[in-house]
Amino acid sequence: MSRSLSYIAFIAIAFIAIAFIAFSILDINYLAPKNYIMISVSAQFEQLRAKGQAALIPFLTAGDPDLDTTAKALSVLDQNGADLIELGIPYSDPLADGPVIQAAATRALNQGTTFARVMSMLHSVAPHLRSPVILFTYYNPILNMGIEKFLQSIYDAGARGLVVPDLPLEESEVLLQPAAEIGIEVILLIAPTSPPERMKAIAEKSQGFIYVVSTTGVTGMRDQMAKGAKEMIENLRTLTDKPIGVGFGISRPEHARQVIEWNADAAIVGSAIVKRLAHEGGLIEVAELCASLKRAIGHVG
Template sequence: MDRIASAFARARSENRAAFVAYLCAGDPDLETSVAACRAVIEAGTDVLELGVPFSDPLADGLTNQLAAQRALASGMTGVKVFELVRRIREFSQVPLVFYTYYNLIFANGVDAYVKAAKDAGVDGILTLDLPPEESGEVAAACAKHGVKTVFIVAPTTPEARMAIIGKAATGFIYYVSREGVTGVRSEVASNVPEAVAKIKAHTALPVVVGFGISKREHVKEIAAYADGVVVGSALVNCIKDNLMERAKIAPTLKARASDLVAGLGR
C-alpha cells in the first residue's frame, strides 16, 4: 500500500478523518519552511500538500498568492522545492502531494518532472489547471513513476462529469466546497454532505474537502462525512502573522494545527 492509501486507511481505523495541511514550499524562506513543515507534521498532519510557488496562481486567494510571492522573493526555485521534499524525508514519511500548475510541469518536461518529484519523495500531484480530459501525458508519467494523481471536483461540477474525474484520479478526490479561490471563511458550505455522497457514488478513492475551513468546529463538521479535511489559508496566516519574528512561526503553526487536528474524531 502506498503512503497516501496508508494514511487514509490509518485514519479510518482510528474512526476519524485525515488531516490534510497545505503550506507553500519555501514560505517565507527555505529553512523556515522546513521547520514549518516539521511543525504541522508533529501536530498530527496525515497528508502534507506543498504548494509549488508560481507567479500566476489562479486558483489561490490573496493569502496563498502572497505566500507564493514570499517564497519566490526568497529565492525558491523548482530545484529548491525538491530539496525541501528531501529535507522533509529526512525526518518524516508523511505523504507529500504537490499542489501545482501545469506550466511548472510542462516547462520542465512532463516525464522528467514527475520522475524528479518521485525521486525526491513526492507521493502525489494535484495539477490545479489540468482537466482530466487533457491529463493523458501527466497521468502516463505518474503511472510510470509511481506517483498518484489528485483531481478537483467543484460545486459546479455536473454529476455526469464526476465519473470522468473519478476514473482519472488515483490518489484521492479533492472537493472544493466553495466557488472561487482559496481563503478563510466564517462558515462551512451547507451542501457538502450531499456533494460528498455524489462523488463517492463514482469512486472508491478517499474524498477530502477544502477551501474555507479554518476552525476546529469546521473540521469537526466536515470530518463527519468526508475522508479528509484540508486546511490551508488558516495555517499560512500563521506564517504571515509572524514574519517579523520568524522563530515564532513553527511553534505557532504547531499549536494551530494541533487545535484543528483535535476536531477530526467522529
C-alpha cells in the same frame, strides 16, 4: 545598573521558560532524526480508515517566509497531527489561490525560491516525515520541464502525491499514466459547478483521493462552510468508495469537524496555516492550530 541587569536577566529566563513549556507541550522537533518508510497517499488513507480516523491535510507554500522555515514547518506539522501534507510550489500566476496564498507565493519568489531549491529541501526532510507529501503546482511549469522529468524529480525528492488545479480532465491521462508508473498519485479536483457525469469521470480517474472544492472561487478563509459541499460528498459516495478530501475555506477546528460529519475522509487546511507562518512565532502558532484541528476531527464512524 545592577537592578537593570537583574531585570533583564529575569525577562530572559522567563522567556526561555515559556518557550520550553510551549515546545514541550506541542512536541516541536526541528531535527526530526527518525527515518520513516515513505508510503503512498492511498496507503495512508487505508491505514487511517482501518483505525477509524479522518485525515488532516495542512498546506504550506514552499519558501515562505524562507525554505529553512518551510523545512521546520513540515516537521512541526508532521509531529502535531498532520496525516498528509500539501506543499505548494510558488508560481507567478496562481489562479486558484486566494489573497493569502498568492501573497505567500510572491514573498517566496522574491526570496529566490525555485523548483530546484524546493526539491533539495524536500529531499532532506521527507525521509523524516511520517506524513506523505503532496505537491501542489500548476500545469505550465510541468509542461515546461517535461512531464516525465518533473514526475521523476518530485518522486526522487520524496513527494508521493500531486495536485494540479488547472489540469483539464480531458488532458489528465497524459499526466496520470506516467505518474502511476513512477509512483506519484495525481489527485483531481471536483468543483461545485461540476455536473454529475463529470463528477463521475473525475472520481474514476483521481488517484489517492478525490479533492472536493467546497465553494466556487479561490482558496481562502471563510466564516462557515458552504452547505453545497455536503451534497457533493453525498453524491460522490454513490459513485465511488475512494477517499474524499474537502478543501477551500476550512480555517477553524469546527469547519474541519463539519466536513468530517458530512462523511468526508479528510479536511484540507491552507490559508489559515500559511497566514500564521508568515510572521514571527509562526511555527508555534502553526503547531497549535494543527493539533487543535486534529483533535476536532478525531475518530469517525
